[in-house]
Amino acid sequence: MTNKRLHVDALVVGGGIAGMQTSLDLGDQGYQVALVEKTASIGGNMVQLSKVFPTLDCASCITTPKMSSVHHHDNIKLLTSSEVQKVTPHGDGFIAEVLLKPTYVNNDTCTGCQKCEEACPVDILDEYDYGFNARRAAYIPFPTAIPYTAVIDMDHCIFCGQCIKACPVPDCIDFNMQPEVIEIETSAIVISTGFKVTPYDAKEEYGAGKFRNVIDGLMMERLLAPTGPYGHVLRPSDGKLPDSIAYVQCAGSRDLTLGVPYCSRVCCMYAIKQAMLLAGALPMADITIYYMDIRTFGKQYEQFYQNAKAMGIEFVKAKVARITEVENQDLNVRVELIDENSQVVERHHDLVVLSVGMLPNYDPQAVFSIDIAEDKFVETPYYHNSPAATTRPGIFAAGTAAGPMDIVDTIVTAGSAAADVAAYIQSHNGHKAETAVETQTTVAERSVDHD
Numbered sequence: 001m002t003n004k005r006l007h008v009d010a011l012v013v014g015g016g017i018a019g020m021q022t023s024l025d026l027g028d029q030g031y032q033v034a035l036v037e038k039t040a041s042i043g044g045n046m047v048q049l050s051k052v053f054p055t056l057d058c059a060s061c062i063t064t065p066k067m068s069s070v071h072h073h074d075n076i077k078l079l080t081s082s083e084v085q086k087v088t089p090h091g092d093g094f095i096a097e098v099l100l101k102p103t104y105v106n107n108d109t110c111t112g113c114q115k116c117e118e119a120c121p122v123d124i125l126d127e128y129d130y131g132f133n134a135r136r137a138a139y140i141p142f143p144t145a146i147p148y149t150a151v152i153d154m155d156h157c158i159f160c161g162q163c164i165k166a167c168p169v170p171d172c173i174d175f176n177m178q179p180e181v182i183e184i185e186t187s188a189i190v191i192s193t194g195f196k197v198t199p200y201d202a203k204e205e206y207g208a209g210k211f212r213n214v215i216d217g218l219m220m221e222r223l224l225a226p227t228g229p230y231g232h233v234l235r236p237s238d239g240k241l242p243d244s245i246a247y248v249q250c251a252g253s254r255d256l257t258l259g260v261p262y263c264s265r266v267c268c269m270y271a272i273k274q275a276m277l278l279a280g281a282l283p284m285a286d287i288t289i290y291y292m293d294i295r296t297f298g299k300q301y302e303q304f305y306q307n308a309k310a311m312g313i314e315f316v317k318a319k320v321a322r323i324t325e326v327e328n329q330d331l332n333v334r335v336e337l338i339d340e341n342s343q344v345v346e347r348h349h350d351l352v353v354l355s356v357g358m359l360p361n362y363d364p365q366a367v368f369s370i371d372i373a374e375d376k377f378v379e380t381p382y383y384h385n386s387p388a389a390t391t392r393p394g395i396f397a398a399g400t401a402a403g404p405m406d407i408v409d410t411i412v413t414a415g416s417a418a419a420d421v422a423a424y425i426q427s428h429n430g431h432k433a434e435t436a437v438e439t440q441t442t443v444a445e446r447s448v449d450h451d
């Protein structure tokens with residue numbers, strides 16, 4: 001057990017765009033924040049996107065400066081590769097027990113020179129590029145990772161010692177690094193643990209995970225990204241430029257049989273966005289979107305849809321019944337047209353993208369003692385008056401942890417969570433922590449001084 005305790009005003013759990021924005025909003029007002037992220041870098045799903053609807057701005061141009069601001073903010077303590085294990089009430093606030101998982105690299109001394117990565121002989125599929133690329137067992141998670149330091153993936157390390165030999169900093173790589181637990185004393189907590197999307201959550205009849213040329217929307221984001229695995233949109237099975245790409249909407253949501261009856265709210269817009277980007281990247285390709293309804297509810301979204309139609313993207317109102325693999329690993333898509341005849345037709349494509357629904361990434365019930373709603377996202381029972389409030393006073397939710405939403409709404413709810421936290425602190429103990437560092441040991445990212 002730990003004897004280290006960090007005192008902050010707010011603990012933010014999850015370092016995607018929601019958690020980063022909440023931390024910055026609070027930090028800028030002088031509140032002390034600890035941001036706990038379970039992976040080795042902050043950024044969340046947004047860092048993997050290509051461009052964002054409806055402006056088609058580059059996603060990393062929005063995300064990377066925020067990541068950097070979080071990292072360098074005097075009032076934000078960043079704890080990556082960390083998870084909250086237990087939360088107990090303490091006075092007006094809470095004490096959270098946080099597990100710091102070993103990365104086997106000292107974050108304070110690693111310079112991000114990548115020499116360990118170059119020396120590592122192990123190649124494995126890179127999860128950042130959804131397996132379209134390879135990475136080493138000693139690696140920096142992605143080119144704009146923050147902190148920009150290496151981690152050793154012990155599940156794949158062969159202990160050859162090449163990384164240690166190549167590292168120019170003495171004792172920076174330490175295979176004996178142990179997990180640590182620290183306590184964070186906080187007045188309030190924000191849950192911003194986000195969403196996940198996996199092709200396996202789509203209908204089985206669509207062949208995700210079985211047919212190599214059936215992918216999901218996040219995989220297509222990587223193929224389209226300027227920093228993507230190939231620099232071009234190539235289909236996974238044979239590296240060919242696809243000629244005919246189909247989008248299947250509501251592939252994993254609005255479907256009771258999958259246990260996901262809700263609309264994921266972003267799939268129509270990201271499919272339209274990707275179709276437009278594909279039309280630019282592959283001008284000769286046919287692009288078809290099979291949809292039940294098109295939901296373009298946000299500011300400028302309907303115009304975005306109309307622009308896509310004007311560009312020649314084909315929108316077919318239909319239900320996709322089944323996808324089968326045919327010669328050359330091309331795909332036959334069996335669709336029931338939604339028209340007066342309900343005609344069933346088979347169409348041929350060489351790449352299919354499933355618009356799979358958003359699912360919650362984390363169940364906070366056991367650790368945080370808050371309720372989840374029927375859709376399994378965090379329950380926000382006072383949605384109309386206080387959208388970030390959960391069922392437990394002092395614990396708030398931001399971004400897609402509370403339900404599917406786009407980046408605009410994520411930023412809005414992050415601001416709302418920050419405002420709620422500030423009001424909560426003022427009404428309960430009415431003061432801010434002086435500085436998180438002063439009251440206890442220095443927690444600079446992963447470097448926790450021992451008492």
Ligand SMILES: Cc1cc2nc3c(=O)[nH]c(=O)nc-3n(C[C@H](O)[C@H](O)[C@H](O)COP(=O)(O)OP(=O)(O)OC[C@H]3O[C@@H](n4cnc5c(N)ncnc54)[C@H](O)[C@@H]3O)c2cc1C
Pocket residue numbers: 013014015016017018019036037038039042043044045046049051052053054082083084192193194195196197217218221266270273361362398399400401405406407408410
């Ligand atoms: C294919 C696709 C394309 C999209 N394109 C667009 C677009 O063009 N425009 C747009 O507006 N929106 C788009 N979106 C939606 C956008 O991605 C989300 O709105 C946004 O990323 C949500 O951010 P978030 O911070 O809520 O969640 P996330 O990005 O999921 O971040 C959550 C963070 O919490 C961390 N975490 C999870 N559990 C824990 C834990 N227990 N402890 C600590 N940390 C934890 C995760 O590792 C992650 O870093 C798209 C979505 C998809 C699927």
